[in-house]
Amino acid sequence: MTDIRVTARPGAHQGLLHIAGDVFPCALGRAGLVAKKREGDGGTPVGHFALRELLYRPDRLEAPSTALPSRPIAPDDGWCDASGDPAYNRMVKLPYPASCETLWRPDGLYDLVVPLGYNDDPVVPGAGSAIFFHLAKEEGDGLGATEGCVALRLADMHAVLARVTPQTRMTIGLA
Template structure:
C-alpha cells in the first residue's frame, strides 16, 4: 500500500503494509499500525554506509543480529542474537532494506504476544512495493527524516 510522509520540506512517497493501516495490529497480518510511535533506536549497516548522525541510540548492525517475531518466544519484539535454529528476522539482509532502520516504539511497553513486532521505518523496495507492516522510504527521504528528528520526535500513522 502506498502512503505519504509529511516532512518539513514537503510530502514524500512511502510504502506501507500490504494489508493497509489498522487500529488493531496482529502479528503477520501485513498491516501498518495506526498511532503515534516514538523512535526507540537507529540501526545501520556500517559496511554499507557511514555512521549517521542521530539524537537517538545508535547501533551498527552485526552479522548475527535479528529481530524476534515469534509471539511464543520470551524475546518477542526484541533485538536478538541469531542462533542456527532461530526464526528471527535477520537484520543483515542481502538487499538494502535494512541498511538504515528506525525502530519504532510499537508493542514494546509492555509487549503483548501477537500484537505485532518489528515495526520499522526502513528503505523501500523498487517501486515502493508494500511492506509486511513497516513504513518504507527512499534512502534520500529516510536520511532527510533522520536529519530532522529531535529527541521526543515520533512517527504518526493516520
C-alpha cells in the same frame, strides 16, 4: 519538536510521510493501515510511536547525521517474531531458537532501520513485532509494500533522519 505524520494514499500500501513542511512518498504494509495489528497480518499499525534508535549497516553506509541514538548492526543481529517466545518483539543474536527476522539483509532494506515504539512497552504476544521505519524497495513506478513497516527511499530517509530527535513521534493514520 519535529514530528512525523504518515497518511495513506489510494492503493493499499502507498503513503505519504510529512515532516517539517516536506512530504515524501512512503511504502506501508501490504494490507494498508490497520487499527488492530496482529502478527503476520501485513498491516501498518495506526497510532503514535516513538523512534527508538537508528540501526545501520556499517559495511554499506556510514552512520547518517541524526540526533537519534545510533548503533551499527552485525551479521548475527535478528529480531524475534515468535509471539510465544520471551524475546518476542526484541532484538536477538542469531542463531536464535525461535522464529526471527535477520537484520543483516542482502536486499539493503535494513541498511538504515529505526525500530518504532510499537508493542514494546509492554510487549503483548501476537500483537505484532518488528514494526520499523526502514528503506523502501523500488517496485514498478512506486515503492513496494512492506510487511507492516513504513519505508522511504534512501535520500528521503537521510533528509528525515537529519530532522528527528529522540522526542520525535511518528503518527500513522491519525489526524
